[in-house]
Amino acid sequence: MGEYGRRWRGVWVAAVLAHAAAGCAVEQTGSEPRAVEEPQDAPVVPEQEVGEDASFAPEGCESAPWGMGRALSCEEIRPAEPGPSRSFITRANAPEADCGPGTGDGAGHLALYNAGPFGAQAWNVVFRDGTDTENLLLGGDLALGVIPQPRGFHIARISPGGATLTVYSSRGEFLRAVPLTDAGDVPFDVAEDPRGGVLVAQWASGEGDTQVLRFQFLDTRGQPRSEPVVVRSAPRSEERSVIAGVDTRGRVLLLLREPGRDTWVGQWLRRDGDALTEPFAVPVPANAPSLVLEPLVEGGLALRVEGEWVLWFPNGEAEAHPAPAWLAAHPGSDLYRIRNGRAYALVPPPTLVEGSGCRESIRLFSSDGTDCGELTLPFGAGTCLGRPGIALDGTVIQQLQLAIPAADQCAWRWWPRLLR
Numbered sequence: 001m002g003e004y005g006r007r008w009r010g011v012w013v014a015a016v017l018a019h020a021a022a023g024c025a026v027e028q029t030g031s032e033p034r035a036v037e038e039p040q041d042a043p044v045v046p047e048q049e050v051g052e053d054a055s056f057a058p059e060g061c062e063s064a065p066w067g068m069g070r071a072l073s074c075e076e077i078r079p080a081e082p083g084p085s086r087s088f089i090t091r092a093n094a095p096e097a098d099c100g101p102g103t104g105d106g107a108g109h110l111a112l113y114n115a116g117p118f119g120a121q122a123w124n125v126v127f128r129d130g131t132d133t134e135n136l137l138l139g140g141d142l143a144l145g146v147i148p149q150p151r152g153f154h155i156a157r158i159s160p161g162g163a164t165l166t167v168y169s170s171r172g173e174f175l176r177a178v179p180l181t182d183a184g185d186v187p188f189d190v191a192e193d194p195r196g197g198v199l200v201a202q203w204a205s206g207e208g209d210t211q212v213l214r215f216q217f218l219d220t221r222g223q224p225r226s227e228p229v230v231v232r233s234a235p236r237s238e239e240r241s242v243i244a245g246v247d248t249r250g251r252v253l254l255l256l257r258e259p260g261r262d263t264w265v266g267q268w269l270r271r272d273g274d275a276l277t278e279p280f281a282v283p284v285p286a287n288a289p290s291l292v293l294e295p296l297v298e299g300g301l302a303l304r305v306e307g308e309w310v311l312w313f314p315n316g317e318a319e320a321h322p323a324p325a326w327l328a329a330h331p332g333s334d335l336y337r338i339r340n341g342r343a344y345a346l347v348p349p350p351t352l353v354e355g356s357g358c359r360e361s362i363r364l365f366s367s368d369g370t371d372c373g374e375l376t377l378p379f380g381a382g383t384c385l386g387r388p389g390i391a392l393d394g395t396v397i398q399q400l401q402l403a404i405p406a407a408d409q410c411a412w413r414w415w416p417r418l419l420r
Contacts, residue, residue, distance in 0.1 A: 001208055015280075028362075037336075047312065065297060072256075072342050072366060073366070074366060076367060078364050082378065083185060084416045085415050086120065086130045086413065086416065087400070088112065088411070089409055089411045091410075093115060094115060094118075095401035096354065098119060099112075099114055100113030100115070100385075100386055101113055101386040101399050103397070104397065105150065105170055106150040106151060106391070108393055109125055109171060110127070110338060110397060111125055111137055111146050112124045112125075112170075112410070113216050114410050116138075119141065120138075120141055121138075123146060123153075123172075123395075124410075125172030126134060126155075128393075128417075133171045133172050135173060136172060137155060137172055141160060141332075142158045143155050144156045144157065148391065150196045151170050152167065162179060163181045163184070164177045164179055165178040165200070166243035167221060174204050181202055181204070186200065188201060188202035189242050189243055189244040191244040194337070194341065195250060198217070198218050199216070199218075199244055199246050199252060200215060201214070201244040203240045203241075208222070208347045209293065211235070213230055213231050213232040215244065215254070228351055229272065238258075240256070243255040243291045243292075246296060248337075251269070251271070251299075251315060254267055255303075263277045264279055264333065266281075267279045274299070276316045277317065280318040281320075284303070289305075290305065290306050290307075291305055292305075297342060297367040299314075300312060300313055307331055309330070309335075324369050329419055330348060332349055333346040333348045336420075338364075338390065338394055339394070339419060344369075345364055346362070348363070348387070359376070359379060360387060360398060361374050361376045362396065362419075385400075386399045393416075393417055395414050395415065396415045396417050396418045397414040
């Protein structure tokens with residue numbers, strides 16, 4: 001897959017598997033997954049406080065964009081320098097030492113990719129001071145990556161029996177596995193909700209010879225916030241797919257590839273399923289692989305197709321625009337919202353500088369797309385293994401290759417809360 005954290009979604013032939021609603025106080029209804037008591041984090045010193053940041057759980061629904069307030073200046077966005085870092089070296093979980101990038105939740109815990117035997121995906125969970133929790137996030141062979149939460153982690157995975165969402169605490173303790181689909185070939189999508197939790201959209205079996213498109217929000221612990229909402233039906237014989245996104249205002253955008261059409265069709269909906277727009281054409285080829293919707297700071301969503309930022313969907317408007325120039329000019333870059341959701345960071349692929357090592361950088365932008373300059377990280381030893389990751393709490397994580405190669409070790413360093 002090559003990319004971890006939030007960027008794991010793409011279109012499959014039989015099922016669309018793609019890449020959080022703390023903003024609404026909705027009574028939980030419907031059948032609940034088997035619950036496991038959530039372990040409590042051990043006490044920590046104030047500097048290492050792991051309490052959930054209030055900015056991840058705003059009150060209200062479909063109101064102002066998450067995290068938005070006064071627009072930040074470039075001086076407030078760009079740090080003077082990376083500052084002191086911390087590091088972590090551990091034994092590989094398998095002899096082949098398949099180490100990878102890192103991500104992190106909003107409470108200060110990092111998930112560092114360290115695959116197990118035969119490539120089974122797994123992540124070591126480490127606190128930002130470098131303390132090993134000795135817990136692993138287990139993804140297995142068919143996991144699609146980690147979705148960091150304000151407190152904890154979600155992992156979406158698929159098997160012949162159906163897709164599941166595995167929920168872990170901040171410290172990496174298993175909490176519960178939530179069934180998402182009842183078969184492995186059901187077209188579905190899981191999208192982060194910027195306010196915490198996830199949105200699950202799928203084409204499920206309907207009455208008779210029909211299938212229905214429905215979606216449901218799950219909270220940060222994987223529990224349903226409401227009953228599933230049915231938004232469309234179609235004959236069971238038709239091959240369907242769906243890509244879902246949630247913007248910072250809490251609204252839903254669904255992209256559908258329908259039979260007989262050469263492009264995708266989009267529609268904006270409220271969280272309760274009420275339509276905000278009529279369906280509208282999305283100028284992307286029907287066979288385009290790897291579509292990813294990313295929330296923008298001031299509302300709306302950007303679409304990335306095979307690494308290219310191509311479109312922008314204004315919040316609640318039945319039209320697609322070319323991607324903003326500042327975004328389209330950086331193909332291949334990963335997009336993060338930083339500074340408590342009030343600015344952007346773009347992370348391009350690293351470059352190898354002969355005699356120095358791997359050069360990794362982060363490009364910073366204000367909420368209106370003003371270029372605030374580049375933050376260059378210290379060189380890592382050896383070849384370029386990945387690109388930096390940015391945790392929800394602003395921690396910047398860099399994978400390292402040890403100066404003295406060791407086939408059974410993995411290493412990372414990070415700058416705690418650098419872009420918080």
